[in-house]
Amino acid sequence: MAPGDMSPGDVATVESCTDVHYVDTGMYDTPGYGAVYVLDAERPAVLDTGIGTHHERVLDALDRVGIARADLDAIVCSHVHLDHAGGAGHLAEACPNADVYVHEIGAPHLVDPSDLVAGTKRAVGDQWRYYVDPEPVPEGRVVELADGDEIDLGDRTLTAHHAPGHAPHQVVLEDDRDGFVHAADAAGIWVPELGDVRETSPPPNFDLDDCLDDVATIRDLDPDVLLYPHFGPVSEGVDAVLDDYATTLTEWVDRVREKRAELDDDEAVESYFAERTDLDAVWPAHKAAEEVAMNVRGALVALDRGNA
Numbered sequence: 001m002a003p004g005d006m007s008p009g010d011v012a013t014v015e016s017c018t019d020v021h022y023v024d025t026g027m028y029d030t031p032g033y034g035a036v037y038v039l040d041a042e043r044p045a046v047l048d049t050g051i052g053t054h055h056e057r058v059l060d061a062l063d064r065v066g067i068a069r070a071d072l073d074a075i076v077c078s079h080v081h082l083d084h085a086g087g088a089g090h091l092a093e094a095c096p097n098a099d100v101y102v103h104e105i106g107a108p109h110l111v112d113p114s115d116l117v118a119g120t121k122r123a124v125g126d127q128w129r130y131y132v133d134p135e136p137v138p139e140g141r142v143v144e145l146a147d148g149d150e151i152d153l154g155d156r157t158l159t160a161h162h163a164p165g166h167a168p169h170q171v172v173l174e175d176d177r178d179g180f181v182h183a184a185d186a187a188g189i190w191v192p193e194l195g196d197v198r199e200t201s202p203p204p205n206f207d208l209d210d211c212l213d214d215v216a217t218i219r220d221l222d223p224d225v226l227l228y229p230h231f232g233p234v235s236e237g238v239d240a241v242l243d244d245y246a247t248t249l250t251e252w253v254d255r256v257r258e259k260r261a262e263l264d265d266d267e268a269v270e271s272y273f274a275e276r277t278d279l280d281a282v283w284p285a286h287k288a289a290e291e292v293a294m295n296v297r298g299a300l301v302a303l304d305r306g307n308a
Contacts, residue, residue, distance in 0.1 A: 011064045014180075014227070016225050017175075017177075017180055020037060020040075021037070024231075025058065026054050026057065027051055027054070027083060029130065032231050034050050038058075044074075046058060046091065047078065048076070049085055049088045051083050052090050052133075055087040070095070072091075073153070074153065076158070079166070079184055081185075088100050099141055100141055105169040109169075113133075123204065123298075158174065159174045159176070161221070164205075165206070167205050172186050178224065182227040182229075185200050187241070187245055193282040194282060197245045197248060198279070199249050206302045206307070218242060226241065253299050253302070253303070269296055273293070
């Protein structure tokens with residue numbers, strides 16, 4: 001099944017990898033936006049969790065792949081933004097033997113998500129209606145990751161590489177068996193229907209220079225496959241996709257900067273880009289507009305800080 005053909009709840013196999021699957025979580029009521037990856041390893045793992053609203057779709061995917069919930073060993077969060085880690089507590093409760101791995105900066109926010117919830121509400125605006133409050137993860141089940149740390153899954157090892165441009169608590173995960181990199185949000189948003197990569201620049205931590213460094217980090221890992229949480233695997237033209245993202249991100253910030261100078265009104269800048277996006281050709285109009293507006297806000301914050 002191709003990524004662009006999936007519907008919420010569908011489970012597909014990453015054809016170029018061994019025992020790697022992914023489920024469309026139906027995030028924001030949008031097909032082809034949120035993917036959680038299931039690794040049927042000696043020590044089974046899931047990579048990211050979605051926002052928690054449809055965490056049962058992740059559990060159903062475990063059932064489909066043939067992994068008993070008691071056998072899930074690792075829940076790995078690429079970062080603690082709730083579209084990637086909002087389901088961690090729900091999955092941890094349902095899978096009692098799984099440790100929850102996350103970068104050390106993000107770990108306290110899984111144990112006590114109250115500040116994370118408040119920050120998410122500010123960042124996503126009206127999109128909060130799609131979320132549920134995250135369940136706290138018991139502190140004793142959280143494993144903190146630092147740059148270069150390895151997650152031993154028995155027949156494969158994942159190495160975490162700090163990638164702080166999108167968020168200071170973000171890691172990308174390098175696989176030693178199939179040569180994939182789980183890209184978190186460090187390589188943008190892949191839109192399979194368009195065969196195109198788009199910017200992701202949410203507030204409050206977006207930093208253009210660090211994001212470009214993160215793209216270089218992934219490129220240096222020389223991946224054979226990129227696993228995108230948004231959305232699906234990319235196994236052809238990986239280097240070109242990374243190059244395109246670096247260009248896309250730079251040009252995006254330049255466009256926001258120029259439009260702000262022209263309009264001198266940040267809300268008008270948000271509206272300008274939200275009303276002119278072409279993403280409504282593949283996503284529901286509400287999601288396309290809200291996504292773009294959020295990314296404008298993040299770019300504007302970065303410009304104010306001098307980080308773009």
